[in-house]
Amino acid sequence: MEMFFQALMSILTFEGLLTILVGVTAGLFIGSLPGLTATMALAVLLPFTFTMSPLQGLMALGAVYMGSIYGGAFTAILINTPGTPSSIATTFDGYPMARQGKAYEALVAATIASVVGGIVGVAFLLLLAPPLARLAVVFGPAEMFWVAMLGLTLVASLSSGSLLKGLLGGCFGILLSTIGVSPVGGETRFNFGIPALQGGIELIVALIGLFVVPEVLSMASQGRGALPESGKLEGGVGIAFRKMSRHIFGKPVNLIRSCIIGQIIAIIPGAGGNVTSLVAYNEAKRFSGKPDSFGKGNVDGVVASESSNNVMVAGSMVPLLTLGIPGAPADAIILGVLLMHGLRPGIDLFTETGVLTNGFVLSMGFAALFLLPVGLLGGRLIHRVVVKTPFYFMLPSIVMVTILGTYALRNSFLDVGLMLLLGTIGYFLRLIGIRAAPIVLGLILGIIAENGYVQTMLISIADPIPWLGLVENPLSKVLVALVLLSAATSLLPSWLERSGRMAKTTPDENPDRVNPKEEGKP
């Protein structure tokens, strides 16, 4: 406890608070640019921390991490472009809200959800790190395979319209994830003689292509901007803040559920914030009284996505700080910084160097709090820029930033071409009912599923029936039951609807677009 208060006092200095404020602002700016992920934000700003003291450096990086994950929501809401992969689910309802003239409400809701999510994650980390860490190590290859399968049941809710087309999109995504060097066999697959494809299709490249390019093409062909004139902010910050606060805290079940989902998934190494926000979104839709309103501008979708991905920031530190297992790519950079300062993950981190560790954890909590003023002011500014900028300047600017962001990932010119190709194909796929979301979901989960599946087969190679290894452990059986339950609850409503046992609902609109009739509604 003494170390905790000592760490708290170290943060509550002008220098400490300024470091966190600057870190949050820098992270927010980088995270809001399509293609620039939280990992990249940390990597880019890492050298600036070399001259700082260990605690100040860790505080800065924790703040950058928190800011960049939140920053992804800005472009997700305003131009239907997830700034970071963890904001994919934010686009589903955030952008339709923006098109209906509720952009600032969506931004405020995302801000409140991110702040709460960030603080809840820090609280979990401080209180439950050791017991939760023990849970992380029981996830072997078979369990990871079932975690991926559990994630794939989301296809049912992301396909919006035809389940078969959603499944086909998911298959496309998984097959795209197999391009490049095989993670277990080590052979190059499906590169069609192009050496640059050995590294596979980077998730961010596909993400930018499938989400941004179709929207740019749609805006260019229609001659419109990202947001209609009705997207102008009406009323002040206070009105939007009070309205959204009442909505979120009036019925806090969605927020609490999303935070718990975020925390559970965050401690599973390899799952990351991308999966977290999609699962939380799916559950918010499943438990909602109005599931049909999701994808058309339901603020609960934004809250679920943003609260869960910000819980993940501190949540993924549980296996990192206790076992040295990075839960997400960005955590690997934090691990590097810890090792650089001579801090080794484990129980010593909380005893011998407790001031540093507690300081780092607390700084993330303060960073979450700073998201509120920085986010509300930054959101208003960016919103104004998006609405005021003529579309003929906005579109080329979006294309330029996406080209830069894609190129900067791996300094690969081919990645830019792939991004444009996937985006153009994505536009036409959207026309025939295959959405971007299931494809991206398949791409994320395909790698996890393949690693889990092939490694389990290798472990069980001597068994008479090797695939039984997938359901051997008790945890695997629990996960199989969850997969079946999740699939059944996703499919049941549509089956009941088709068989006439339930009143037919209006078909879902394209989650990437808003019904033109709804445009302009206040």
Add this chain to the structure above:
Amino acid sequence: MIVRLNTDLAAGILGLAFAALLWLPREEMGRLSIVFPRAMIILTVLVALALVVKAFVKPAERQIEIEGSPLRLVIAIAILFAWWYAIGLIGFLMATAIAFFGFTWFLARIEMSVSARRLIMWVPIMALLIGVFYVAFTEVLSVRLPTGSIWS
């Protein structure tokens, strides 16, 4: 523009074509590398076949709608790929300056007549936009942007 198309059939054929594209080179691979993709290719074929069957038994949408102008759509796609090709050829800065200017002019013409005077007035704005991002990526983020094969 409305185009008559059985979307289930189109999706099914696309799925089969994609599966065939990945099925052909599988022979050269070892068991560990192909076991998962093979399972996924088979699953893709099954889903695609189900869509083809559904297309004849209980088809969904029989038409697609391209919102806005199809010609503008084709030109926008062409501009994006030309922009990418030009970056490799003449470098990021020059290619972006030309493509940005051309794309802005093309889009602005949709809602107004663009005079030469107005275009000249836009040059500093475009230069500022491109310059800010160029400096941010090259100087702050230390990204080495393509300089163009034509000059080397």
